[in-house]
Amino acid sequence: MMQHFSHLLDNLYEERTTKRRIRLFADYLDQVDLEDRGTALSLLTGTTRLPKIKSAALLEILKSRTDPVLLEHSRNFVSDVTEAIALSWPGSGDLQISLTEIVDRFVNSSASRLALVTKWLDDLPHNQRWCLLKLVTGALHGKSLGIDPDNARMALADLFYVSAQALAQAWCASEPPYRELFQWLDDQAPKPVSEISKYLPVHPVISVDAPDNAFQPFTLSLAGPLVMVYRMGNEQRIVTLSGDDLTIQAHDLLQNARFEGVMIGSLAIIQNGKALSHNDLTRRLSRPKPTKKLTDELPLHFIALDYLHDGTTNLKSFPLHLRLGNLELQIAKLDHPRFHFGPAIAAPVFDRKGLHGHPLKSITTGIWWRDQTRLCQHETHWFHQPFPPMQSHFILLYVEDKTDGTGKLCTIGVFPHEGNTPVPIGKCLVSANNPDSAAIAKYVKENLVQKFGPVREITHTREQGFIIEVSYSGASASRRHKARLQLNDVGFVGLGLMITPADLPELEELQTELIDM
Template sequence: MKRFAQLFTALDQTTKTNAKVAALASYFRDASDTDKLWTIALLSGRRPKRGVTTTLLREWAAGKAGIPLWLFEECYPIVGDLSETIALVLPPATGTSDRTLTAWIEVVRDIGKHEVATKKEIILNAWDSLSPIERFLFNKLITGGLRIGVSQKLMTRALAQATEIEEATLAHRLMGDWTPDTTTFEDLILSENPEADASKPYPFYLAYQLEDLEALGPPEDWRAEWKWDGIRGQLVIRRGAHHLWSRGEELITDRFPEFAMLRDFAPDGTVFDGEILAWDDTADAPQSFNALQPRIGRKTVPKKLLKEAPAVLYAYDLLEHQGTDIRGQPYDVRRKHLAETIAALPPDAPICLSANEPFADWAALGQLREISRDRLAEGFMLKRGDSPYRSGRKKGDWWKWKVDPLMIDAVMIYAQAGSGRRANLFTDFTFAVRNGNELVPFTKAYSGLTDAEFRQITAWVKRNTVQKFGPVRQVTPQHVFEIAFEGIQKSPRHKSGVALRFPRMSRWRHDKPIDEANTLDDLNEMLEQYG
């Protein structure tokens, strides 16, 4: 644990990429294999499950510190982080511990099996044997909130330096449904294990939003595809089995049973990349994302849903062909293989080729882009014809050229404090539209303002709170904000009857009084037009 604490401190004290990579590479050279494996797991989001509630941790910390609970609760929002608050209020430890990171994680994982009294004894003994920074990390592990300012890309680069294995190879090995319980550092990182790769997807290539169209150069170098609003996924077909992965590395095979037939017809050693869409057989066109949402979170899919919203994979890339990784080949070559592969499948196969859209020049493509929402698309993806399929978000070869977001002016009616570095600021807001003389809440948003604006609105909230509901404050309706969003749909769960897709604050409308904010009728018109 001491070595892991040193690593965390080194990473926390610098914003320089090279310094972070160097600290990680040094750790990966020196730490034990089990600690290295758990560090990789933690940095890639594989955390132990929470075994103790934060309510109990607050009570025990206040008792150990000899302060009333109300005082601890007053300290918490000032510090802005529960784990750090606990580490700061506790008295100095009376002992030390040489337990490794892996050993402490075992404590964290086992604690949920015990009665409350035993949990308390384990936690208090742990706090009494750890330094302040070790306590902080232990608390983070207990609460499941450990997040370190290192991307998986930086971690992979550090592993490459420590092991002398290529980054691209490591990025692929780290994909998939592994945990420290199902593999070892040797098998995951160091070994070429064909069995382990049977179900693994490839790292997804992600695009940046296009800022300067003219900077792309000659249009003939580029290919344009409609950007569909679905679930990005890779369909892996190897050794007679199929595996469907989301962009977030979640295995979602069971939620889309339609794709099972492809393992019988697609060549073994095939990996498709594309967008999972709900399909309208009558119109021979995609349905809205709203039709796909009931699949999310399900383990089994009822027959009614399979009939009403059958899924297809709108494939736009081929990453593996006849068992060979072809990501290094030019986009145009991969697309040729993709088209040939799909053409050889039965006509009723739940997969379509997301065709390139021909265009004479950028102006012509811009005109096509204007009808994106009519096609239930978000705009275009622009891909250079000679580009390889890269790992992660890279600039240069792939760009997303999305349509401008939808906008509505709304009134802020509730505010809640944020978390982490923004725990002292009100950053999470509920917004309403006008409906006669009342304000009808319809969405929440917590991003889009600058820190200076958040500080300004926080000071105002403190002076204009009407009621408190736990952490939520009802405020005097006074401020109008422009809310940007990507889509709108019906929602019986909301009083307004609608729900927005990806809402965020785009502007604080200091120039607009609340009687000029949009109405519920405006919202319903948008629902009729775009829902």
């Protein structure tokens, strides 16, 4: 029912830990029927997208029903338009309706969708209006609520006691709203199966502290998702090894995959022979229907790592070195600039400094290796050693107390060679439970320069400043930052109590190292 979904969204917005959010979603799936399970799963994971109604149109209707001045004050106070409309909408009904019926009627409505939503706002109870508005205005983003496809599958695995392998196969063989998937999970039907799902998942990943030199070859592990390019007969798809379909997002890559067979590899954005940042790849794949301008600006490339079928022969029973030999021949035969044979390295490297000048250095996160003697069956393991994050000291510029009480969002900066004003280079979150949070709060109180709402600027000069140490995976170019770059995956390490602003590296020194990263 709609009331259950509304209650779920309320709880997800309030909850901050991923583990708890997964538990909340599993509890929701346990209490609703099959129809609403599938509808909620497809909405939160983004596999179903509804037509949108502009919130401005609803505001115009609301202005005719309530005091427009009071409404404007409500918007300024609440800031979220959908929440302001839900709180200000007059009256309250008692309509009992399912989530699936809401979605089906909204999508298939032949009359005005705006009139239909207006009627629902009149009839629904007060606490369900906000949920409805999130749905119909396109403001529902499951990923921001902690329910992306990976976390949704974790909730399903926990609730129905199924293995990740079986779930990935069934997920890939099902279509939104996943009725076949839930019928199988409820033991009401056999497991959904498709030709492509037979190849999923290829392997479990085991993270280790040190590589085993007996296992060869070593291969660079890239930040992009591991995917399967499947071209057999009339079926052409690109899916992640978890079962998520990227065929539409990567349609330009699939058009150039002129071969018969099944390949495994990583996706990357490569321009002028060098890989762009993982942020660029995420931006590209987050668009459900990328425009031609975006596909030209951020061209997808495929880094091939394994070969499961060559169009005539199933290669999964072949040892690794034979599969890789066939793969290298096929990539050479394909001879397309967007398809590359996975870069093997003669010996393991333990950080990015060992990859100086490598075109994929900026998106390399570690190294893979596999046992050549084992066959490519589901029990095959890929071993992974991630690179350790880099660490450095920076000066603290601004501090913002998170409204949810989870901690302080700290903006860090670096001094340019010529100039006494540091420029921002990234942000990190200092947890409220961290004992160093009190020291930061004390310095902010004693060295406050000015306030910008919840943001506080503190003293940051070459003579005086508060220094913190952070970890980061690398850097990427940024037009929004005066430094023209930003740190990626920034995490708080500790206080630099023995470090002065004069001891910090300058922007130009960092650029030399970070731009190459």
